[in-house]
Amino acid sequence: MEALAARPAGPLVAEWLGRMSYDDALVLQREAAARVAAGGEERLLLLEHEPVFTLGRNASAADILFTPERCAELGIAVRESNRGGKVTYHGPGQLVGYPILNLSPDRRDVKRYVTDLEEVLIRTLAGLGIRAGRSDRPERVTSVWVGNDKIAAIGVHLARWITTHGFALNATDEPLPFFAGIVPCGISDGGVTAIERLVGRSIPTPALIEAALGHFGAVFGREIIRA
Numbered sequence: 001m002e003a004l005a006a007r008p009a010g011p012l013v014a015e016w017l018g019r020m021s022y023d024d025a026l027v028l029q030r031e032a033a034a035r036v037a038a039g040g041e042e043r044l045l046l047l048e049h050e051p052v053f054t055l056g057r058n059a060s061a062a063d064i065l066f067t068p069e070r071c072a073e074l075g076i077a078v079r080e081s082n083r084g085g086k087v088t089y090h091g092p093g094q095l096v097g098y099p100i101l102n103l104s105p106d107r108r109d110v111k112r113y114v115t116d117l118e119e120v121l122i123r124t125l126a127g128l129g130i131r132a133g134r135s136d137r138p139e140r141v142t143s144v145w146v147g148n149d150k151i152a153a154i155g156v157h158l159a160r161w162i163t164t165h166g167f168a169l170n171a172t173d174e175p176l177p178f179f180a181g182i183v184p185c186g187i188s189d190g191g192v193t194a195i196e197r198l199v200g201r202s203i204p205t206p207a208l209i210e211a212a213l214g215h216f217g218a219v220f221g222r223e224i225i226r227a
Contacts, residue, residue, distance in 0.1 A: 010222065010223065011224075011225045012041070012042045012044055012222035012223065012224055013041050013042070013043050013225045013227050014216075014225065014226055014227065015226075015227035016047070017045060018047060018048065019050060021052075022050070022052040025047060028045060029100060029164045029165070030164070032100040033164050036162055037102070037160065042099075042101050042222070043099075044213075044216065044224075045097070045098040046096070046098075046209055048095070048205075049090035049091055049094065049096055050075075050077070050091065050092075051089070051092070052090050053079070053087055053089055054079050054080075054083070055078070055086070055087050056081055056084055056087065056088075058086050059080075059085070063087040063182055064078065064087060064181065066181035066182075076178065082157050082165075083155035083165035084156055085142060085154075087182045087183065088168065089175060089178045089179055090168055092174050092175065093172035094170055095208055097166045097168075097169075098164065099117075099166050099216075101162070101163045101220070103161040103162075104161045108161050110156075113156065113163065114156060117167055118143075119219050120212060120216045121152045121167060122134075123219070125151065125195070128195060128199055129199060130151075130195065132144050132146045140190070142154045145190075146198060148191060149193035150191070150193070152168065152169040152170065154166070170195065171196065171202075171203060171208060172202055176193070176197070213226070
């Protein structure tokens with residue numbers, strides 16, 4: 001079989017969007033995906049969500065432990081999602097990244113794509129002195145761990161090799177208590193942690209983004225343009 005030609009390293013426009021709802025971010029992803037499918041520039045949307053529990057394609061309502069009344073009291077929205085995986089939490093204190101990439105012609109491998117996202121996060125954390133990695137347990141796929149504690153969740157969707165959804169990295173301790181309201185990604189025998197908890201200080205968001213972008217460009221072979 002003839003090998004596919006490598007995709008030339010093209011521009012990837014990375015944009016910090018600040019805090020926004022899950023619904024608004026979903027609209028932006030769909031619009032960006034349509035542009036990429038039509039030959040437009042790839043995007044990396046970086047943001048922080050308003051509090052929300054999202055249920056992936058393999059999720060069950062039983063994975064949400066809080067009652068609807070408790071969710072409403074805490075201001076946590078609940079949304080179904082077409083990403084892979086089960087249920088997770090997004091909210092203030094996380095760095096969320098939604099890469100809108102075209103994996104054709106040479107990166108048409110879902111496992112490789114997820115592994116590459118993990119690699120970006122593992123390298124970013126290593127630069128902060130945090131030894132993170134993948135779990136060798138099959139039920140803990142597509143995520144990044146520090147010991148028995150999850151520090152980043154990954155859930156993706158691909159349509160004709162255009163990617164949406166992505167990763168959520170716990171930057172501060174703020175999101176951690178809300179994971180008590182779910183069975184995170186269906187895992188009941190592990191904890192959650194954050195960069196702030198592990199290094200003893202808060203990392204400014206711009207510094208965290210700069211570190212992540214450098215590794216993203218290296219792993220995916222993209223020229224990063226900051227919007």
